[in-house]
Amino acid sequence: MNEKIRIGVVGTGLIAKGLTLALENQPDLILTGILTRRDIATMTSHPSSELLTNSVDDLIDKADLIVVSTGDVIYGTDVIDLAIKANLPVVTMDAELQVTTGSYFARLGLITEAEGDQPGCLAALKENAEQMGFKPLVYGNIKGFLNLNPAQEDMEYWSKRNGTSPGMTTSFTDGTKVQIEQVLVANGLGAGIAREGLLGYESEDSHSGGVHLAEQAKELGMPISDYILAPKVPPGVFITAEHDGRQKDALRYYKMGEGPYYTLLVNYHLCHLEILKTIRRIINGGGVLLNNNTEPAFSAAAVAKRDLNAGEFVERGVGSFQVRGIAVEIARNLNHVPIGLLSDAVLLRPVKEGQTLTFDDVKLPDSLAVRAWKEIIERASVYSTI
Known part of the structure; x- marks a missing residue:
């Protein structure tokens, strides 16, 4: 009963490498393999280089659960297929994969997006909000900047400065990442979208932007998944919701405003550090946090x-x-x-x-x-x- 749960990691990028470091001193978890397509002989600087493998079978054989964070839908799909066939639960921090092939796997086995990136954080916030009696109208992402067609030179500069890949940097900048994330949120949490390409209102703060989106949700008659463009707001997620009118005085006292719309804000998302929470959720029988639904809209x-x-x-x-x-x-x-x-x-x-x-x-x-x-x-x- 005291044996550690064996974790296999797919990927060696920013998120995957951070997770391997986070797993080093966990009392209940042990890292048993890291799958990479790179030449292992050239990766001696990796913090867990002794666990690197080019063999999917080797990774799966030594794992009780795998975490996938590659950003490569084609490759990730092939790996997850083998893991599902081996009856392993799969945790992803890969919204790109979830919105493309995640629904295929959701019918075949346990696959869930992790808390830490915006979709998983919104799923966790939804659980918390609904337990307190809130009725979500807006599942909101916070974006600080947007350039639909950035220059390659600029993306290479910011990539080097931030320690991210040029592709990742570009997908953040041109809005692709937030569009993908909010598609996953809409499918997984049963929300709609107000229009193709989302609304993406500019806002000084999360609440005023959330109220604007909530009014659109009320007109549409359903919760919506969307984002605000708010350079002054810390990166994170929010839910704007309604509550029982009899709680209005109490919510005012709790500094939640006058209503009828209330905004719950998580002003951070710590990516690989929060994946640990989802791993333990699965181990403890908590089930799927968020996936793309078996019938995505x-x-x-x-x-x-x-x-x-x-x-x-x-x-x-x-x-x-x-x-x-x-x-x-x-x-x-x-x-x-x-x-x-x-x-x-x-x-x-x-x-x-x-x-x-x-x-x-x-x-x-x-x-x-x-x-x-x-x-x-x-x-x-x-x-x-x-």
Whole structure:
């Protein structure tokens, strides 16, 4: 009963490396393997270099649970497929994968996004809010800046300065990351989106922005997943909600304002440090924190940042200078290409700036991720007509 739970980690980037450090002194957890595609001989500076492996089978054989944080939908899908087949629970910090193939895996085994990134933090905040009697109207992300088409030179500069990859930096800057995250939140928490591409109101603070979004949610008659653009607000998440009117005086006394809308703010998200909470949630039988739902209503579509030419090669969609991602309703866009699937793709015909890419526009290499998405779409086209 005192044996430690064996954790395998997939990835060696910023989040995965931070998690390996965090696992070093946990009384109930032990890191048993780190899967990488890189040449292990060149990775002697990795803090747990002795645990690096290029073998998926080796990682799975030594693990009771795996954590996936690669940002590569195609590769991550292949790894998770093997883990699910081995009956291992899977924790991800990979919203890109969740909104692309997560629904495929949600029907086959236990897969959950972790607390720490904005979607997982919103799921945890929702649980807390509802236990206190709040009725969420807005699941809000806080974004400090936005440039839909940033220059490559600028992204390389900020990438080096922040210690993140150029692709990650670009996806944060052009809004792709927040669109993907709020798609996952909408699907996983049963919310809607107010419009394609989200609203993204500019705001001085989380509450005024949340109230503005809450008014839209009331008009639509459902909770919404969205974000505010608020440079002065710390990065984090918020929920704007209603409450029982009889609690108005108490909530005023608790400095929550006059109502009828109240904003609960988490002014941080600590990524890899919070993954530990979700690992323990699964170990203790708490079940899924957040996944993309077995029947997702929304997706993150690839939209051209500039005119694209026939024959043009797209190495990677998320974080590229050719496309960005926007939230869309699947039922209205059954032929769209999810930005997470754009990997080693070739344009079959010209695509104009601002146009949503479809499967008629591109040739994608065969992969489990592509096949999984087509299965998701086949199911979506059925239940969208019911």
